[in-house]
Amino acid sequence: MSETDPRRIVLVDYLQQGMPDERTLRMETMDLPAPGEGQVLLRTIYLSLDPYMRGRMSSARSYAAPVKPGEPIVGGAVSEVLESRHDGLAPGDIVFAMTGWQTHSVIDGRQARKLDPAAAPISYALGVLGMPGLTAYVGLLEHGRPKAGETVVVSAASGAVGQVVGQIAMLKGARAVGIAGADDKCAYVADELGFSAAVNYKAADFKEQLKAACPDGVDVYFDNVGGPVADATVALFNDFGRMPVCGRIAAYNQAPTVSGPDPLARFMGLVLTRRLAVRGFIVFDHAERIGDFERDMSGWLAEGKVRYREDVVEGFDKTVAAFQGLLGGRNRGKLIVKVSDDPTRRAA
């Protein structure tokens, strides 16, 4: 297949555990039908890569049905309209849609949301102004409920969700403490975003560093990772601590095992004695907050109160390797794949 042929990446077969690779994910050329009545033909510009996609490659019960073998991996993308038989869209328009891991797509025009390139970089629709930003916003404000002066800890702190969580926490008057897996990630959130502290969980004295970074204990822990990072943070909870559970990337590729004291019994002991509120949530449950989110986040970005970092990988053929890097923590900021030319940046 040539680089200009329409291509897509499909699931070969379910993978319950382990790192997905070319045996799980196969690139193939695709047929592209002419758009029918009401449909649009799209050229993908930016493709979003997010941890939740790993769950769709497994057949285990989750909040959404898995991708079926032979079908393309799901996900959001920003695209340019090439042809339109939908009244609201014209060639050259930039849209967001859940078109999946494909270089091109033909979809119902009503499933595409038109973007305004003058309002913000179009790729932001995949991150700070899109699903990850909304995830941070509703998870922190609905379930974390930080008060001024409280300490908010967030894991995967430099990622698409984490960097936004910490900045909203600070806007609400709380102290933000980030946890990440590399010194440069920690430096980014502490020095560039202004978190009160950032701790590298790979450090030998991680627990001591985290405790030192939270001298007044932890009031909110926004959990993106689960595993030992979560355990260490939960141990520092103050009474009435809140724990929005957003992701558990530590367990996405392999089910952890344990031998010794039951970690669940210990956790529930803390839940009881410290009266913790633990709440799993999925961004799609909070559609009613989208209006508030778009108003607030657009304003914060315009005023420079929220900053945002992207990690842009060039080329659709790099998608699988980039996704492996995401699961391994190798991205720096919100990971997106630049699949084709961004017309809004041609002049720059």
Added chain:
Amino acid sequence: MSETDPRRIVLVDYLQQGMPDERTLRMETMDLPAPGEGQVLLRTIYLSLDPYMRGRMSSARSYAAPVKPGEPIVGGAVSEVLESRHDGLAPGDIVFAMTGWQTHSVIDGRQARKLDPAAAPISYALGVLGMPGLTAYVGLLEHGRPKAGETVVVSAASGAVGQVVGQIAMLKGARAVGIAGADDKCAYVADELGFSAAVNYKAADFKEQLKAACPDGVDVYFDNVGGPVADATVALFNDFGRMPVCGRIAAYNQAPTVSGPDPLARFMGLVLTRRLAVRGFIVFDHAERIGDFERDMSGWLAEGKVRYREDVVEGFDKTVAAFQGLLGGRNRGKLIVKVSDDPTRRAA
């Protein structure tokens, strides 16, 4: 010491794990000072025994300070005033106070709450009209929030808290399913209290029975026990299930160990994908609901909408054995010790 001497049961030394016995708890005679200005001399009639007391015998961090070695075990009791130098109380009055495991006590009269023997049996102040009843009320209504038609599961279902939880759930239009550790306990909640179903967790096919008892899944799980019973129930949670965490008697005497897949990772996976709300709570955090509770519960009892069963052990010298039985599940209903004659029942 004679049976008429004032006596008390004190903590000999902290016991982190294992069943407390005479090496942990010692009966001794006590000096009884004459009541000073504002004080009252009390004779204990009914002593409450509750699982939380086990936590006070350990030095592990909890929501309340442990009992100190040499001091009597804490707890609520219903007593008769023998002498009073407090304006609001007179000899013969019946009061509730946190006087602990003692046959007599001298306390500040302001720490005693006068009971009306005509309103309800005086021992109810230790159960359905006291701390266990309030625990059931606030835990279920504030944190469980059952809706009509939903399924509410409660463990330790025939106990002081559990029997009230299920009955309030039914008053709110929910289905109540009880879990207990004996067939006669299950028969009590199903046949006498009218729960939709009751399951004996010691049955070999407990999981299958529980699943069959919850054909529409579980919406609220009021957890009094933790451990395997909680694990089996959590697995049946519907999306947006709520789990008030009230107690974990399964872990009070020994820290469970595990070898194999991490139970905490599995649990957090369910929290995330099913968007569960897990909330530890302590009854003392909800003092603002006491007025509502007393009004509602008195009304329900008067109308026969809530029924209540006590397990009365006769004799202060049976206290330690009765408490061991409580931790082992041998009580039938709310456990109290009858320490001395109940003057309100003399005429009956």
